[in-house]
Amino acid sequence: xxxxxxxxxxxxxxxxxxxxxxxxxxxxxxxxxxxxxxxxxxxxxxxxxxxxxxxxxxxxxxxxxxxxxxxxxxxxxxxxxxxxxxxxxxxxxxxxxxxxxxxxxxxxxxxxxxxxxxxxxxxxxxxxxxxxxxxxxxxxxxxxxxxxxxxxxxxxxxxxxxxxxxxxxxxxxxxxxxxxxxxxxxxxxxxxxxxxxxxxxxxxxxxxxxxxxxxxxxxxxxxxxxxxxxxxxxxxxxxxxxxxxxxxxxxxxxxxxxxxxxxxxxxxxxxxxxxxxxxxxxxxxxxxxxxxxxxxxxxxxxxxxxxxxxxxxxxxxxxxxxxxxxxxxxxxxxxxxxxxxxxxxxxxxxxxxxxxxxxxxxxxxxxxxxxxxxxxxxxxxxxxxxxxxxxxxxxxxxxxxxxxxxxxxxxxxxxxxxxxxxxxxxxxxxxxxxxxxxxxxxxxxxxxxxxxxxxxxxxxxxxxxxxxxxxxxxxxxxxxxxxxxxxxxxxxxxxxxxxxxxxxxxxxxxxxxxxxxxxxxxxxxxxxxxxxxxxxxxxxxxxxxxxxxxxxxxxxxxxxxxxxxxxxxxxxxxxxxxxxxxxxxxxxxxxxxxxxxxxxxxxxxxxxxxxxxxxxxxxxxxxxxxxxxxxxxxxxxxxxxxxxxxxxxxxxxxxxxxxxxxxxxxxxxxxxxxxxxxxxxxxxxxxxxxxxxxx
Ligand code: ADP
Ligand code: MG
Numbered sequence: 001x002x003x004x005x006x007x008x009x010x011x012x013x014x015x016x017x018x019x020x021x022x023x024x025x026x027x028x029x030x031x032x033x034x035x036x037x038x039x040x041x042x043x044x045x046x047x048x049x050x051x052x053x054x055x056x057x058x059x060x061x062x063x064x065x066x067x068x069x070x071x072x073x074x075x076x077x078x079x080x081x082x083x084x085x086x087x088x089x090x091x092x093x094x095x096x097x098x099x100x101x102x103x104x105x106x107x108x109x110x111x112x113x114x115x116x117x118x119x120x121x122x123x124x125x126x127x128x129x130x131x132x133x134x135x136x137x138x139x140x141x142x143x144x145x146x147x148x149x150x151x152x153x154x155x156x157x158x159x160x161x162x163x164x165x166x167x168x169x170x171x172x173x174x175x176x177x178x179x180x181x182x183x184x185x186x187x188x189x190x191x192x193x194x195x196x197x198x199x200x201x202x203x204x205x206x207x208x209x210x211x212x213x214x215x216x217x218x219x220x221x222x223x224x225x226x227x228x229x230x231x232x233x234x235x236x237x238x239x240x241x242x243x244x245x246x247x248x249x250x251x252x253x254x255x256x257x258x259x260x261x262x263x264x265x266x267x268x269x270x271x272x273x274x275x276x277x278x279x280x281x282x283x284x285x286x287x288x289x290x291x292x293x294x295x296x297x298x299x300x301x302x303x304x305x306x307x308x309x310x311x312x313x314x315x316x317x318x319x320x321x322x323x324x325x326x327x328x329x330x331x332x333x334x335x336x337x338x339x340x341x342x343x344x345x346x347x348x349x350x351x352x353x354x355x356x357x358x359x360x361x362x363x364x365x366x367x368x369x370x371x372x373x374x375x376x377x378x379x380x381x382x383x384x385x386x387x388x389x390x391x392x393x394x395x396x397x398x399x400x401x402x403x404x405x406x407x408x409x410x411x412x413x414x415x416x417x418x419x420x421x422x423x424x425x426x427x428x429x430x431x432x433x434x435x436x437x438x439x440x441x442x443x444x445x446x447x448x449x450x451x452x453x454x455x456x457x458x459x460x461x462x463x464x465x466x467x468x469x470x471x472x473x474x475x476x477x478x479x480x481x482x483x484x485x486x487x488x489x490x491x492x493x494x495x496x497x498x499x500x501x502x503x504x505x506x507x508x509x510x511x512x513x514x515x516x517x518x519x520x521x522x523x524x525x526x527x528x529x530x531x532x533x534x535x536x537x538x539x540x541x542x543x544x545x546x547x548x549x550x551x552x553x554x555x556x557x558x559x560x561x562x563x564x565x566x567x568x569x570x571x572x573x574x575x576x577x578x579x580x581x582x583x584x585x586x587x588x589x590x591x592x593x594x595x596x597x598x599x600x601x602x603x604x605x606x607x608x609x610x611x612x613x614x615x616x617x618x619x620x621x622x623x624x625x626x627x628x629x630x631x632x633x634x635x636x637x638x639x640x641x642x643x644x645x646x647x648x649x650x651x652x653x654x655x656x657x658x659x660x661x662x663x664x665x666x667x668x669x670x671x672x673x674x675x676x677x678x679x680x681x682x683x684x685x686x687x688x689x690x691x692x693x694x695x
Contacts, residue, residue: 009254011059013052013133013140021051033129035327036183037165040129045097052133053082053095056140064095066103066125067141069156070110071561073455075286076146078105079139100142101127107146107154111564113557115152123147123154128161131283134253143283152554156457159549160279163464166547170471171324171332174351177478178344182326187464188444190275191285192259194316194452195292196267196304197239199695202686203302207584211576212569213306213453214371217585217668219675220312221689225265233262238695239269242299246271249291255284264380265313266692275321275444278464282457285318289453301695307451308374310688315375316452320459323444324348324467334443340397340407343488349398350492351470352445353388356438357502359466359543360386360523361534363438363449366459368528368562370569372451377526379509382437382448384531385517385524387504389436395505401489402496435508465549472547528566529653535559563649570656574640574664578633584684585671589626592682593619618677625674632667639663 002010009016018027026047033040040048056064063079070076084094107123125144133142146155153159164187171185203209208216235243243260250257256274263270271292273284289305296303308315324332333349336342356363363386367376375381390398400407433439437449450459474491481487501520506513517524525531534540536559544550550558600615639659646652675683 004251007248008251011135011252012254013055014254015132017055018048018051021055022048030129037130040101042097042101045101047097049095049097049100052100052140053093056135057082057093059135061135061138061140063138064099064140064142066105066127066144068125068144068146069282069286069455069457070107070146070154071113071156071558072111073156073453075290076105076110077139077141078103095140103144105146107148110146110154111561112148112154113560115148115150115154115553115557122149124149128157128279130161130277131280132254134287136253136287152551152557156455156461157279157282159461159554160282160457160464162549163461163468163547164278166468166549167324167464167471170468170475173475173479174348174471175326175344177475177484180326182328182330184327185324185332186327187278187460188275188323188325189278189281189456189460190273190321190444191281191450191456192270192272192319192321193285193288193292194263194268194270194318196265196306196309196316197242197269197296197301197695198267198304198691200297200300200302202690202694206685206691207580208573208576209302209304209309212573213304214309214573215311215688215691216573216577216664217580217671217675218311218688218691219672221687221692223266223689223693225313228264230262230266230268231264235260235262236695238299238301242295242301243269243271245298246291246295249295250288253284253287253291255288257288263314263316265310265315267695268314268316275323278322278460282455282460285456305453307369307371307453310692312688313692314380315378317375317381317448318450318452318454318456320447320450320456321441321444322447322460322463331443333440333445335394338409339394340400340409343485346397346401346492347474347488348471349394350495351474352467353502354495354499355466355470356386356388357499358470359462359540360502361525361531361537362462362466362540363447363459364523364525365531365535366462367449367451367454368525368531368566369451369454370528370566370573371453372449373527375451376449382435383508383513383517383524384526385508385514385522386437386449386502387508387517387522388502389433389439389505390503391433391440392505394440395503398496398500398503401493402500433505433508436504437508461549465544465547468547469543527657529563529650529657532559532563532566532653533650535562560649563653566653567643567649567656570660570664571640574636574660577664577667578636580685581629581633581667581671585674586626586629588682588684589622589629589674589678592678593623593626595679595682596622622674622677625670625677629667629670629674632663632670636660636663636667 018030026044029044030048032038063081065077065079067075067077082093082095083091085091103125104122105125123146125146128143128145131143133140145158147153147158167187168185172182175182208214247257256276257271258274259272261270292303335345339345364384376384397407439446447459477491478487514524536555541552541555544555545552596615596618600612603610603612643652643655643660646655
């Protein structure tokens with residue numbers, strides 16, 4: 001077995017490999033492209049492609065693929081072998097610069113939101129040299145962007161790269177104001193990934209898990225997460241073996257897997273990597289999710305990445321830790337030891353506060369999916385209301401700036417444990433508020449509203465562009481300033497006065513906060529169909545256009561795709577519920593009723609005058625609920641049928657929220673009640689108790 005450093009990145013065409021295998025000049029040009037985004041010539045690309053191919057073939061690869069991220073939210077790949085026929089009937093392995101740089105997959109079956117007519121079905125993939133190529137399942141995978149013939153982005157990577165360029169440009173203007181010149185400002189992200197692991201043989205017996213990734217039925221088991229005995233608990237050997245193999249697979253791919261532990265719900269776990277540049281973090285997170293599923297299969301397990309696989313216990317999210325740093329290694333969200341005197345930090349922080357307040361709608365829309373709607377505001381994840389948490393120290397500093405009252409710098413409190421052998425340590429000023437959607441955690445922000453299955457691209461596109469916009473506005477003002485210090489202070493003060501409503505340090509799960517937020521005029525967009533229409537609000541289209549991140553057409557296309565996806569997901573869930581009730585639950589109930597009735601009839605034949613009140617009671621209740629279930633199926637079918645009358649996708653999505661979801665909830669309530677009454681041997685699929693505790 002190799003050591004971790006030997007294993008790490010062994011399947012990645014990283015800088016070390018490039019240096020080893022490329023002529024010096026070629027490496028230099030490529031490195032410039034990687035660091036500064038300068039274009040690559042075909043001659044150079046040919047040399048790089050050949051070196052990549054030789055390296056990949058030595059590692060056993062036979063194919064290459066442009067690996068891209070269409071708007072389905074998952075990754076796509078089409079594999080071509082390296083073989084090239086020779087006149088003598090043999091083949092050699094070949095890979096050209098052209099093949100490396102550009103691909104032309106037939107993209108007609110990927111969602112395009114109407115951007116691409118089928119007559120121009122071709123999509124183009126273009127190499128993203130800032131994210132390294134890697135080998136997966138015998139194929140050399142080349143991270144690529146995916147666009148249409150007209151150059152419109154059809155994927156999640158292109159706008160992410162554009163947003164990184166936008167924030168780079170504007171952040172450099174801000175740094176210039178403080179006399180600093182840097183080559184590049186990059187955003188960094190560390191996404192913490194939650195997931196469930198359940199037994200594969202049990203999973204196979206549940207159509208809802210197979211078709212939708214979550215349970216659509218399931219009565220509460222006697223034990224859930226109330227004892228709080230799973231969080232950080234000892235990891236079971238089977239799970240531990242899984243986590244070990246997952247780490248190794250991720251390390252081979254150069255992914256910085258760092259932390260692993262059990263999460264709050266039974267069968268729930270988390271993996272956190274060390275942060276890296278945003279586009280690489282996004283690629284890595286997609287690969288991580290794929291590996292989580294693949295490795296699970298090798299252990300007889302299934303990895304559920306759905307946001308809410310089980311009702312009644314916590315769902316899964318993804319915490320997007322976000323910061324900005326320069327190529328010189330300065331983290332722009334590092335307050336330093338005297339944040340009150342750190343004007344650059346305060347200006348940047350103020351820009352972010354203004355941005356989060358002005359574009360709350362976009363941040364909420366960026367995490368909107370049918371699955372995530374189950375979590376936000378359900379006392380396990382941040383509310384659907386977007387607000388910011390800054391911690392006591394920063395809060396009082398900002399308060400003093402805003403009100404003009406002097407800031408009384410508190411001596412850092414020391415935490416003493418009352419045991420001499422244990423050291424005292426300074427108290428962390430940003431003591432975590434777990435209920436906040438957007439929390440400052442010392443030198444980064446943690447955006448906690450993401451669902452576990454979401455591609456992190458979208459929220460980061462929003463964050464990067466929003467902050468770029470605020471930087472641009474501030475730079476426009478301050479670049480013209482004659483008295484920089486005075487104007488800077490005024491700008492910060494004025495901005496904070498206007499936007500401090502977005503800061504909230506209290507309990508985000510409480511009902512008071514919902515009322516208070518409403519008073520402050522903050523948005524509370526509970527569902528995807530409430531949130532998504534804001535995405536295409538004119539102010540948002542204008543902003544994205546201004547920074548060259550999205551065109552209006554691209555945004556409208558994305559809106560359509562997401563609303564359609566919402567409806568499709570709910571439609572599949574509703575159809576699955578109907579099928580499971582009709583074909584599994586109702587027949588099981590009949591069998592049980594028959595057995596109880598036969599028992600009573602048998603007893604009565606044997607003991608004339610026997611009361612059989614237990615049997616009668618059970619038959620009456622269960623049969624009544626079965627009637628109700630059949631009626632609820634009909635009601636759900638009617639709702640689905642009525643949705644066809646909607647004029648457009650906006651109306652249809654809203655109709656699903658208002659009518660189809662409630663009909664699904666009602667059907668589930670009856671079925672779950674039946675589950676508690678029907679004999680265990682009769683129930684047609686594994687219960688919550690089985691799924692959550694038999695791993
Ligand atoms: P917690 O579970 O308490 O939120 P973790 O330590 O598990 O914290 O996760 C913190 C995450 O934040 C890690 O992925 C870490 O790499 C990431 N992180 C740390 N510094 C930065 C930074 N400057 N930019 C982006 N992410 C960061
Ligand atoms: Mg966290």
